[in-house]
Amino acid sequence: MAYDAEDTRRRIFDAAAAEFAEHGLAGARVDRIATAARANKQAIYLYYGNKEKLFAAVLRAKLExxxxxxxxxxxxxxxxxxxxxxxxxxxxxxxxxxxxxxxxxxxxxxxxxxxxxxxxxxxxxxxxxxxxxxxxxxxxxxxxxxxxxxxxxxxxxxxxxxxxxxxxxxxxxxxxxxxxxxxxxxxxxxxxxxxxxxxxxxxxxxxxx
Incomplete structure (x- = not known):
């Protein structure tokens, strides 16, 4: 099966939204997000940069x-x-x-x-x-x-x-x-x-x- 980048991004986003809502920025863990998203940590950093940028992206998208x-x-x-x-x-x-x-x-x-x-x-x-x-x-x-x-x-x-x-x-x-x-x-x-x-x-x- 071909790698689906957009599906991976969506899974990371959904997992991050749940993780940040539950634990906040400081308490959130990238490894938990990766596990929940069925993705590796490198994909998170590739698509979103770092945890702070991922939090900002999630909040911005939720507001939109x-x-x-x-x-x-x-x-x-x-x-x-x-x-x-x-x-x-x-x-x-x-x-x-x-x-x-x-x-x-x-x-x-x-x-x-x-x-x-x-x-x-x-x-x-x-x-x-x-x-x-x-x-x-x-x-x-x-x-x-x-x-x-x-x-x-x-x-x-x-x-x-x-x-x-x-x-x-x-x-x-x-x-x-x-x-x-x-x-x-x-x-x-x-x-x-x-x-x-x-x-x-x-x-x-x-x-x-």
């Missing part, structure tokens, strides 16, 4: 999988939040990878940071173009939309970052029961935020009319 998952429809904020919540519930590895990045990667920007920053800028401008933050002066609308976007992301992500705390704080017997409850709460909070934005926009337009 979810452009829709962190988008908020300005006309349906609450519905968007529910969809985002469900996506993170089905893909908890991304939150774990982001937490490991925060703990271990340090403050130095990596090569993927400009692209990630641009993606968030685009989402903030989409919110502004959709009518979000029109009640504030034009020169700060984008900043207001950025704050709203990050606030909503935090409302969602914290539930998956600390599932045990979520379960204990809500006095639920299982993580699933706690997340079911939190989903409804997060959606309601998003709905109220959207309603407040709408009221501000309406009030602003009335004042100028």
């Amino acid at each position: 999988e979810v452009p829709v998952a962190i988008s908020i429809d300005p006309d349906a904020v609450a519905e968007s939040v529910g969809q985002i919540f469900d996506w993170y519930r089905e893909h908890p590895e991304l939150i774990r990878l982001l937490l490991w990045e925060a703990l271990e990667a340090g403050d130095a920007p990596d090569e993927g940071e400009p692209k990630r920053r641009d993606a968030f800028r685009e989402k903030a401008h989409q919110l502004v173009d959709g009518g979000v933050a029109h009640h504030v002066p034009e020169d700060v609308r984008v900043r207001a939309a950025q704050d709203l976007l990050f606030t909503v992301m935090g409302l969602i992500a914290w539930n998956f970052a600390v599932p045990r705390m979520c379960r204990l704080a809500l006095d639920e017997e299982t993580d699933q029961a706690a997340l079911d409850r939190r989903r409804e709460t997060v959606i309601e909070v998003a709905r109220r935020l959207a309603a407040a934005q709408g009221a501000s926009v309406t009030g602003s337009r009335s004042d100028t009319g």
Whole structure:
């Protein structure tokens, strides 16, 4: 059977994603990744360079999988939040990878940071173009939309970052029961935020009319 380079890369990527999500950058072991991927360590270094570059590649690819998952429809904020919540519930590895990045990667920007920053800028401008933050002066609308976007992301992500705390704080017997409850709460909070934005926009337009 001919050697399939792309299949090898995919197996390495999948094994690395699981290894990094479980152990972080410092705790991950290249030999475990190689064993899980049914590949040799030389292939990992050939395709990805070193462990740090492999971690960055995994995180970058995982983030690229979810452009829709962190988008908020300005006309349906609450519905968007529910969809985002469900996506993170089905893909908890991304939150774990982001937490490991925060703990271990340090403050130095990596090569993927400009692209990630641009993606968030685009989402903030989409919110502004959709009518979000029109009640504030034009020169700060984008900043207001950025704050709203990050606030909503935090409302969602914290539930998956600390599932045990979520379960204990809500006095639920299982993580699933706690997340079911939190989903409804997060959606309601998003709905109220959207309603407040709408009221501000309406009030602003009335004042100028």
